[in-house]
Every structure is written in C-alpha cells, then in structure tokens.
Amino acid sequence: MREQRLGTGVVVGLSLALPVLAVLALAARLLGLPFAPYFLFDGFSRALPGPVITFGIDAMITTLDALGLDVADTAKTAERAMAVVGFVAAATVAAVAFFAFFGARRARPDRVAGLVMGALFGLPVIAVGLAVGGAGGGAAVDAVWLGVVFLAWGVLLAWAYRRTVPPPERPGSAVVVGRRRFLVTLGAASAAVTVVGAGLARFLAREEGAADGGGGLAAGGHASETGGGAPFPNAGDPVMPAPGTRPEYTPLKDHYEVFIRTEPTVVDGDDWRLDVGGLVERPRRLTLAELRSRYPRHDRYVTISCISGRVGTGLIGTTLWSGLRLADLLADVGLDPAARWLRFHSADGFHETVDRELVEAEPRLLLCYDWDGHALPTDHGFPLRLWIPDRYGMKQPKWIQRIEAVAEYEPGYWVSRGWDRVARVKATSVIDTVAVDAAREEGGRRLVPVGGIAYAGARGVSRVEVRVDDGPWQEARLRSPLSDTTWVVWRWEWPFEPGEHTFTVRCAEADGTPQVTGRKGNRPDGASGLHRMRVEV
Ligand SMILES: Nc1nc2c(c(=O)[nH]1)N[C@H]1C(S)=C(S)[C@@H](COP(=O)(O)O)O[C@H]1N2
Ligand SMILES: [Mo]
Numbered sequence: 001m002r003e004q005r006l007g008t009g010v011v012v013g014l015s016l017a018l019p020v021l022a023v024l025a026l027a028a029r030l031l032g033l034p035f036a037p038y039f040l041f042d043g044f045s046r047a048l049p050g051p052v053i054t055f056g057i058d059a060m061i062t063t064l065d066a067l068g069l070d071v072a073d074t075a076k077t078a079e080r081a082m083a084v085v086g087f088v089a090a091a092t093v094a095a096v097a098f099f100a101f102f103g104a105r106r107a108r109p110d111r112v113a114g115l116v117m118g119a120l121f122g123l124p125v126i127a128v129g130l131a132v133g134g135a136g137g138g139a140a141v142d143a144v145w146l147g148v149v150f151l152a153w154g155v156l157l158a159w160a161y162r163r164t165v166p167p168p169e170r171p172g173s174a175v176v177v178g179r180r181r182f183l184v185t186l187g188a189a190s191a192a193v194t195v196v197g198a199g200l201a202r203f204l205a206r207e208e209g210a211a212d213g214g215g216g217l218a219a220g221g222h223a224s225e226t227g228g229g230a231p232f233p234n235a236g237d238p239v240m241p242a243p244g245t246r247p248e249y250t251p252l253k254d255h256y257e258v259f260i261r262t263e264p265t266v267v268d269g270d271d272w273r274l275d276v277g278g279l280v281e282r283p284r285r286l287t288l289a290e291l292r293s294r295y296p297r298h299d300r301y302v303t304i305s306c307i308s309g310r311v312g313t314g315l316i317g318t319t320l321w322s323g324l325r326l327a328d329l330l331a332d333v334g335l336d337p338a339a340r341w342l343r344f345h346s347a348d349g350f351h352e353t354v355d356r357e358l359v360e361a362e363p364r365l366l367l368c369y370d371w372d373g374h375a376l377p378t379d380h381g382f383p384l385r386l387w388i389p390d391r392y393g394m395k396q397p398k399w400i401q402r403i404e405a406v407a408e409y410e411p412g413y414w415v416s417r418g419w420d421r422v423a424r425v426k427a428t429s430v431i432d433t434v435a436v437d438a439a440r441e442e443g444g445r446r447l448v449p450v451g452g453i454a455y456a457g458a459r460g461v462s463r464v465e466v467r468v469d470d471g472p473w474q475e476a477r478l479r480s481p482l483s484d485t486t487w488v489v490w491r492w493e494w495p496f497e498p499g500e501h502t503f504t505v506r507c508a509e510a511d512g513t514p515q516v517t518g519r520k521g522n523r524p525d526g527a528s529g530l531h532r533m534r535v536e537v
Pocket of ligand 2: 258305306307308393394
C-alpha cells in the first residue's frame with residue numbers, strides 16, 4: 001500500500017509539474033511574467049558561496065568539453081536544463097512528500113490542505129524571485145501570478161490524492177478501481193497541456209528571434225565582413241586569412257555571451273536613466289539620447305574574451321564598439337578629490353569597481369552604447385556597457401544603471417567570488433585551421449595554409465610562430481589587425497607531409513614578451529598554455 005501510494009505520488013507529481021512548467025513558460029513569453037525555474041536557479045547561484053559556484057561551472061565546462069560540445073554555445077543551455085530539471089524534481093519530491101505525509105497520518109487532504117501545500121512550495125519560490133528581482137520589475141504582479149499558479153497546483157495535488165488513495169477505513173473502495181483510469185486521464189491531460197503550452201511558448205520564442213535577427217543589423221556599420229557597410233581599416237592587407245580561419249570580425253549572432261542570470265536582462269530604453277552620483281560635484285541622471293548627444297562619440301574595434309575560457313576558447317569575439325569616453329562624463333560631473341573608485345551597478349545585480357586613476361590614465365576607456373554600428377543587443381548589455389582595454393570581460397559591466405564615485409574599494413561580483421582583482425588579459429594564440437584542401441603547388445612543393453588568431457589585450461602581438469611535431473618554430477605572417485585592441489589573424493604555409501601531425505602555436509607581445517607557455521587552468525586569473533591541433537593527412 002505504502003509503495004503504491006508513493007509511486008502514485010511520483011506519477012501525480014510529474015503530471016502536475018510539467019503543465020505548471022509549460023504554463024509558466026507560456027506566460028513568460030506572452031506577458032513577460034517570471035519563469036520560476038530560471039530565477040530560482042539564479043537565486044541559488046547568487047546565494048551559494050563563490051567556490052561552490054566556481055566548482056559547479058568548472059565541472060559543467062569540463063563535462064561539456066568531454067562531450068565535444070562548444071562551451072560558448074552550450075553552457076547557458078546546460079544551465080537552463082539544470083534549472084528546469086531541478087524545478088520539476090523539486091515539485092515531484094514535494095508531491096511525494098505530500099502523499100507520504102497524508103498516508104502516514106491516515107488523513108484525507110481537503111482543498112485547504114492543498115492551498116497550504118501550494119503556499120508552502122510557492123512562498124519560498126516567490127521570496128527568492130523577489131530577492132533576485134524579475135527581469136522587468138512589476139514585483140507585485142509577479143508575486144500574485146506565482147501565488148495563483150502554486151495555489152492551483154496545491155489544490156490539484158490534494159484532489160489527485162483523494163482520487164487515487166482510498167480512504168483508510170475503506171481500503172477496497174471505488175477509488176482503487178478508478179485509480180488507474182484517473183492516472184491515465186491525468187497523464188494524458190498533463191501531456192496535452194504541456195505539449196500545447198511549451199509548443200506555443202517555443203513558437204513565440206522563434207518568432208521573436210526571427211524578428212530580432214532580421215531587423216536592425218542590416219544597414220550601416222559592418223553587418224558582416226562581406227555585406228555592405230564601411231570598408232575595414234585593414235581591407236588592403238595582402239595577408240589573407242587561411243581558409244577556415246574564424247571571421248576576423250565576429251558576426252553579432254556568433255559573438256559569445258556571458259551573464260550571471262539564466263536569461264539576459266531586458267532593459268526598457270525609454271525608462272532607463274544613467275545615474276551618476278556619489279562623491280561628485282554635479283550628480284546627473286542622463287537618458288540614452290543625452291549620452292549620445294552631449295559627449296563626443298568614439299568608435300573602436302575591440303576584442304573581448306572571458307577569463308573562464310580555456311586555451312583555444314570560443315569565449316572571445318571582435319566587433320566595432322562605439323560610445324563616449326568615461327573620462328568625459330566624469331569631467332562633466334566633477335569628481336570629488338576623495339573619490340578613489342568608481343562603482344558600477346548593473347540591472348542584473350552585477351557590479352564592478354574601477355580604479356579612478358586607470359580611467360584618468362587610459363583615454364580609450366569607453367562607455368559603449370553601440371555595437372556594430374547599432375544599439376547594443378539585449379544580450380550584450382543594452383543600453384550601456386563599459387569597455388576597459390586589456391581586461392577580461394568580467395571587469396566590464398553590461399546593463400549599467402548607476403555609477404557611484406566612492407572612497408573605498410569594494411570587490412566586484414566575480415572578484416568577491418575568487419577571481420582576480422585586475423583580470424589583465426593573457427596573451428594567447430590559437431590554430432583555427434590546417435587547410436589541406438586549399439593546398440597549392442609552389443616551386444615543386446605543396447604548401448598548406450595554416451592559420452588562426454593571436455590576442456594580447458591592448459598590448460598588441462608582434463610575432464606568431466608555428467611548429468609541426470618537434471620541428472623548429474617557424475614564423476607566421478601577420479595580417480594587420482582591425483585596431484591595436486583586437487586580435488591579429490596569422491597565416492603560415494606548411495610544406496605538406498602526409499601522416500599524422502601535431503601543430504603548436506605561440507606568440508609574443510608587441511614588446512617581445514613571450515606568451516606564457518606553462519599550462520594553467522582559468523582560475524583565478526585566466527588560463528595559459530600552448531594551443532595544439534592534431535591532424536591526420
Ligand atoms: N551586468 C553584467 N555585466 C557583465 C556580466 C554579467 O553577468 N552582468 N558578465 C561579464 C563577463 S564575465 C563577460 S566575459 C562579459 C561578456 O560580454 P558579452 O556577453 O557581451 O560577450 O560581460 C561581463 N559583463
Ligand atoms: Mo567572463
């Protein structure tokens with residue numbers, strides 16, 4: 001009896017959790033209401049201690065790597081899957097506990113018991129949601145919506161109990177006869193709601209995606225390397241990338257994305273204001289239009305990369321960044337002499353602290369509102385993000401809301417979770433291709449183009465060398481970079497030899513400093529080591 005009751009609890013639990021999930025997803029798509037699994041996941045990842053989170057991320061990346069998956073593409077998908085599976089598991093465990101509780105007491109849950117159960121499960125979810133902050137605001141509406149969903153879930157749970165567990169005084173009653181049929185009907189109804197709800201949510205997501213991709217990016221700027229727009233500054237360079245080299249200018253849709261939440265943060269550009277305050281003489285609240293019109297605009301090709309990427313990572317990309325100099329804005333508000341640090345606060349709860357001296361010494365530092373000639377994409381920090389030359393992405397807040405001049409240093413979001421305080425980019429070089437198919441004959445030799453990128457932050461790359469197996473290091477040719485703050489594309493002609501070979505690459509910074517070759521993981525200050533590619537030809 002007991003096993004059967006718990007088994008029934010599992011089936012009922014799943015049958016109720018899945019449609020709840022679908023309804024939440026649909027409401028999130030249609031009305032922007034909160035998708036509880038994601039913000040629960042966000043709440044936990046923010047509350048857990050740094051080392052636990054870092055360990056979790058590392059474990060996930062190692063697993064994805066081992067499965068041969070591109071981490072840049074799959075990490076968020078994996079997080080979302082964990083969030084959804086975790087939510088369904090929690091709701092199912094709650095249902096089983098409910099069945100166990102009433103079974104053990106030989107009591108029948110009525111509607112009130114269901115409401116209590118809904119509140120027990122729903123209130124913590126709502127509390128976490130409020131703590132993390134929904135994507136769009138409207139906390140009261142969010143809370144009411146989730147309250148309704150979880151109370152309904154509780155009532156359905158109590159009802160399903162009464163339909164599947166016979167009263168203790170009549171163990172052989174009609175309930176038992178009807179149990180199987182009820183479960184089948186419940187399962188079918190659950191499947192129907194889940195499929196329709198999730199399908200509709202998915203369809204809407206796809207429509208939205210199509211609208212995003214089609215608009216905006218086509219005109220001006222550099223929508224792509226070949227299509228229209230202004231010519232690139234290195235257009236006449238004779239060193240052409242070896243076939244199979246990644247695009248020198250990353251298509252926006254392929255640019256890697258990293259953010260602390262499960263989903264990107266959506267900011268309403270019309271309501272948004274940049275607050276500049278703290279130890280300043282003239283605090284300001286500026287609209288995006290004011291930022292664009294009050295201060296000179298600067299354009300710059302920039303490569304950014306993520307500190308958690310391993311050697312050869314896909315967490316790196318290059319595009320055209322435009323915005324105002326942070327120094328110009330600070331001159332406008334007038335920094336108090338006591339202001340030693342600038343604290344940046346972002347709409348997703350991310351924060352970072354920037355050294356005032358760095359801002360004053362580094363005129364290239366930009367507050368960016370455009371990428372690729374158009375307003376920042378949502379995922380990349382609309383409406384405003386910071387760019388600091390020579391630093392990993394973790395030092396560069398997106399979705400900026402407030403800049404506060406302060407006297408005391410306070411570690412930023414990732415710094416307080418154990419990552420390096422400075423996060424200076426490490427020089428790195430990567431082999432993208434050994435293009436055997438593009439080989440050509442020259443002087444009786446068959447030459448195979450080999451190519452890739454090298455990047456040393458804002459310090460520039462002066463030399464790239466390639467070696468085949470244990471052979472000598474051979475100097476590659478460098479294409480002139482898009483700017484002194486982007487990667488360089490390199491190319492080397494390999495005199496073909498059949499067999500299995502390992503290619504290794506290394507680079508040196510502009511001042512001759514060699515790339516750090518010792519293998520080291522990403523924590524706490526970025527990975528180092530040589531990139532290799534094994535080919536059989
Ligand atoms: N507000 C905010 N800014 C942020 C982050 C974030 O999670 N929230 N992530 C940082 C990290 S770790 C990186 S690598 C870059 C990634 O920028 P991208 O997604 O545009 O490539 O944004 C940085 N800025
Ligand atoms: Mo990052």
